[in-house]
Amino acid sequence: MSKRINLDHLGVQGPRFYVTLGWVGLLLLIGAACALVMEHEGHVVTGMNNQVIWGTPHVFAVFLIVAASGALNVASISSVFGKQMYKPLAPLSTVVSAALLVGGLAVLVLDLGRPDRLTVAMTHYNFKSIFAWNIYLYTGFLLIILAYLWMMMERRMQPHAHGAGVVALLWRLALTTGTGSIFGFVIARQAYDAAVMAPMFIVFSFAYGLAAFNLVVMGIYTWTDRDLGRFVTYRMRSMLRLFVGASAYFTALYHLTNLYATEHHAWERFVLMDGGPYTTLFWVGQVAIGYLAPLILLFHPGTRDSYAVIAASSLLVIAGGMSQMYVTIVGGQAFPLVLFPGMEVSSGFYDGVVAAYAPSAWEVGLGLLGVGVAIVIILLSAKTLRVVPDNLADRFLDPDYDKTQAELAEERELAQMG
Amino acid sequence: MTASNRKPHDPGRRRLLTGALAAAASVIAPGILLVAPRPAAGRAPGEPVTDRVRWGLLIDTTRCEAGCDHCITACRTEHDWDNAPHSRPDQQAQWIRKLDVHNPETGYTFSLPMMCQHCENPPCADVCPTGASFRRADGIVLVDKHICIGCRYCMIACPYKARSFVHETIGGQKPYSPRGKGTVESCTLCVHRVDAGRLPACVEACTEKAGGAMVFGDLNDPGSEISRTVSRIATTQVRADLGLDPGVLYHGF
Numbered sequence: 007m008s009k010r011i012n013l014d015h016l017g018v019q020g021p022r023f024y025v026t027l028g029w030v031g032l033l034l035l036i037g038a039a040c041a042l043v044m045e046h047e048g049h050v051v052t053g054m055n056n057q058v059i060w061g062t063p064h065v066f067a068v069f070l071i072v073a074a075s076g077a078l079n080v081a082s083i084s085s086v087f088g089k090q091m092y093k094p095l096a097p098l099s100t101v102v103s104a105a106l107l108v109g110g111l112a113v114l115v116l117d118l119g120r121p122d123r124l125t126v127a128m129t130h131y132n133f134k135s136i137f138a139w140n141i142y143l144y145t146g147f148l149l150i151i152l153a154y155l156w157m158m159m160e161r162r163m164q165p166h167a168h169g170a171g172v173v174a175l176l177w178r179l180a181l182t183t184g185t186g187s188i189f190g191f192v193i194a195r196q197a198y199d200a201a202v203m204a205p206m207f208i209v210f211s212f213a214y215g216l217a218a219f220n221l222v223v224m225g226i227y228t229w230t231d232r233d234l235g236r237f238v239t240y241r242m243r244s245m246l247r248l249f250v251g252a253s254a255y256f257t258a259l260y261h262l263t264n265l266y267a268t269e270h271h272a273w274e275r276f277v278l279m280d281g282g283p284y285t286t287l288f289w290v291g292q293v294a295i296g297y298l299a300p301l302i303l304l305f306h307p308g309t310r311d312s313y314a315v316i317a318a319s320s321l322l323v324i325a326g327g328m329s330q331m332y333v334t335i336v337g338g339q340a341f342p343l344v345l346f347p348g349m350e351v352s353s354g355f356y357d358g359v360v361a362a363y364a365p366s367a368w369e370v371g372l373g374l375l376g377v378g379v380a381i382v383i384i385l386l387s388a389k390t391l392r393v394v395p396d397n398l399a400d401r402f403l404d405p406d407y408d409k410t411q412a413e414l415a416e417e418r419e420l421a422q423m424g
Numbered sequence: 425m426t427a428s429n430r431k432p433h434d435p436g437r438r439r440l441l442t443g444a445l446a447a448a449a450s451v452i453a454p455g456i457l458l459v460a461p462r463p464a465a466g467r468a469p470g471e472p473v474t475d476r477v478r479w480g481l482l483i484d485t486t487r488c489e490a491g492c493d494h495c496i497t498a499c500r501t502e503h504d505w506d507n508a509p510h511s512r513p514d515q516q517a518q519w520i521r522k523l524d525v526h527n528p529e530t531g532y533t534f535s536l537p538m539m540c541q542h543c544e545n546p547p548c549a550d551v552c553p554t555g556a557s558f559r560r561a562d563g564i565v566l567v568d569k570h571i572c573i574g575c576r577y578c579m580i581a582c583p584y585k586a587r588s589f590v591h592e593t594i595g596g597q598k599p600y601s602p603r604g605k606g607t608v609e610s611c612t613l614c615v616h617r618v619d620a621g622r623l624p625a626c627v628e629a630c631t632e633k634a635g636g637a638m639v640f641g642d643l644n645d646p647g648s649e650i651s652r653t654v655s656r657i658a659t660t661q662v663r664a665d666l667g668l669d670p671g672v673l674y675h676g677f
Contacts, residue, residue: 048593048606050592055512055514055515056514056518056589059576059579060576119573120607126571127554130571134550135577136551138553193547193583194581194583339580343583345583346662348527350525350527351524352524354521355521355585357538357585362514
């Protein structure tokens with residue numbers, strides 16, 4: 007038996023593919039209509055206001071951009087750290103990364119007050135702004151991972167794939183640092199203004215991106231009835247629980263350091279105890295669904311070996327990640343600005359009170375547009391490029407497969423004899 | 425006097441008059457001026473803005489009555505920022521607002537107007553990706569509406585909630601105060617008036633119709649009334665701990 011895995015197309019033909027594409031296309035159409043309404047009417051049709059300035063579109067956009075960085079985990083481990091068993095999945099990892107990034111950027115750009123001025127954003131730079139840096143970090147990342155994908159797939163360029171992988175890894179660490187710093191650099195708000203935001207977002211990206219990648223791989227392999235072995239799946243599971251655990255650690259670190267500083271006590275009380283929907287989303291969404299449930303499911307001997315449980319855990323990590331983004335982005339703004347520490351402040355413009363925010367359907371539609379864009383890019387890329395390993399069977403990936411099989415056969419023989 | 429033989433603007437003469445007026449006023453009101461003086465000088469068309477001037481505002485909260493909103497009305501009328509009929513109240517623009525502050529420990533209560541604080545180190549300008557938010561050399565923080573892309577990062581970064589986003593199409597704009605859907609705006613310190621040697625609308629209204637709690641002038645000019653007053657009485661900046669060095673100073677708390 008030859009130990010060989012070939013890269014293949016998606017492997018779904020005819021109506022099955024186009025019906026799926028059609029459903030996602032419908033999502034895109036709805037999202038595009040929402041974006042058009044927001045552009046035409048203005049943000050008056052959204053739940054966003056002059057207190058909660060960034061809303062649901064930003065929750066989707068930042069999640070997708072952060073996840074994009076993490077989706078490259080598998081490619082990085084393969085090219086940079088030389089783990090051969092991940093090599094067949096590296097091109098798909100790159101495609102998912104690019105798709106999530108483009109999806110997130112689409113939402114971010116279409117939410118601008120003046121999306122028609124995108125060229126202005128490309129030609130006027132204030133390099134003291136982390137946003138301006140991010141424009142370079144995001145577009146640069148896209149170019150780098152596309153070059154990286156080409157080097158992995160073009161036989162003549164394969165010797166350069168390692169170098170491109172190193173650049174991509176460093177660049178994505180910078181990218182997520184930049185995204186976390188959008189919040190970390192804001193001195194005005196109690197929820198932000200923390201240097202830990204940057205490394206915390208890097209760790210979040212590992213978990214969210216890997217969860218998204220797991221779902222793509224498991225989805226494609228189930229859909230196309232290909233052999234997905236335990237060897238690779240269990241490694242994905244191990245990585246996921248490591249990253250989820252690290253995310254929980256950074257979340258605890260963020261809140262504990264805030265609790266140490268008296269000036270942040272009011273914010274911590276708000277998010278941990280009496281912040282209404284934000285408190286619920288933090289404990290139920292981010293902590294219980296995003297951290298505890300996946301960790302229990304992925305560690306418990308009764309559940310950890312099930313493919314369905316690994317897929318469900320990935321979904322839970324994504325749900326927890328969206329909750330985290332909502333608490334960070336919307337909750338961080340809903341909490342009133344502290345203009346006079348220790349004083350009670352009131353005004354006719356919502357000072358001293360928790361700001362109200364309820365997302366409108368237009369905003370949710372725009373957010374889903376980003377998800378739709380990412381799925382369409384993955385579908386079309388997998389359809390047209392050879393990025394899907396034709397199988398991920400243990401016998402091809404596990405270097406100890408023959409030895410393990412021989413041992414198992416011996417055990418069976420002994421059991422029969424006994 | 426005809427237009428041709430009209431003398432050019434004379435800053436020295438204006439300063440002298442301002443000083444005399446200030447001296448007279450300080451006799452009437454030894455704490456803070458009852459009548460705010462004119463700014464030091466206007467700027468001739470085409471004359472570059474320089475950092476020799478740092479425009480500032482002093483607000484005496486002991487003279488600012490709770491419930492008085494003449495400054496807000498004057499600002500709204502001057503810039504017409506209250507014309508978004510479809511926006512919800514929390515989506516409306518608010519260039520200036522009154523805050524009522526209560527110290528629960530001591531029971532002391534005071535009221536003050538809050539607007540763009542025209543910081544020396546404005547975080548809004550730091551975070552703006554295109555440079556649309558900027559600080560003029562004379563300390564006035566503005567938004568270039570032509571290159572504002574509406575990302576609202578400046579609003580996230582402003583510790584004073586001084587900026588507003590225009591949520592819908594608006595009309596009837598004042599030529600000196602352009603506004604537009606999808607862009608961010610805030611107090612301009614009535615830059616069009618200041619450049620013409622006039623007072624900001626809020627200061628003028630406070631002086632003429634209310635308690636005269638606002639003094640506008642050049643903080644870099646030791647002879648200006650604002651400079652002489654701040655050298656004499658205790659003043660503070662809101663969230664001075666952030667180190668932004670706002671050009672708006674407060675007295676009375």
